Amino acid sequence: MKIEKALIIDEPWISKIMNGTKIWEMRKTSAKQRGWIGLIKKGSGHVVGVARMIGADGPLSDQKMIDNADKHHIPSDTFLTGKFSKHRHAWIMSNAVRLHRPVHYQHKSGAVIWVALDQHVSEALANDEAVKAIA
Numbered sequence: 124m125k126i127e128k129a130l131i132i133d134e135p136w137i138s139k140i141m142n143g144t145k146i147w148e149m150r151k152t153s154a155k156q157r158g159w160i161g162l163i164k165k166g167s168g169h170v171v172g173v174a175r176m177i178g179a180d181g182p183l184s185d186q187k188m189i190d191n192a193d194k195h196h197i198p199s200d201t202f203l204t205g206k207f208s209k210h211r212h213a214w215i216m217s218n219a220v221r222l223h224r225p226v227h228y229q230h231k232s233g234a235v236i237w238v239a240l241d242q243h244v245s246e247a248l249a250n251d252e253a254v255k256a257i258a
Contacts, residue, residue: 129161
């Protein structure tokens with residue numbers, strides 16, 4: 124499996140994705156990306172997991188957000204009027220796993236959502252035991 128892109132995700136969301144309880148990463152826009160991606164813990168300088176991005180849905184109505192709280196884990200007061208009120212696009216994840224060893228990557232200036240991974244990082248991800256187990 125070759126992983127060339129990684130998504131930057133803050134806590135507590137990234138941990139919820141890697142432990143399988145959160146399968147929708149909510150964002151302000153839709154995404155065309157599909158397939159295996161790296162998961163970067165925001166501010167860490169490391170790819171800490173991988174997941175398969177299988178789709179996107181949105182923008183979602185208030186009711187659809189409420190009905191799917193088990194998939195995105197955002198409290199209703201936060202997505203109705205708070206910090207995440209504009210995060211109405213679900214980026215749908217599956218098969219997420221935490222790496223046995225986080226992989227350091229070079230964070231390029233301007234990378235806010237997606238990071239293009241160099242060949243060294245892609246190879247390190249492919250060789251991680253957790254990734255081999257799901258490949």
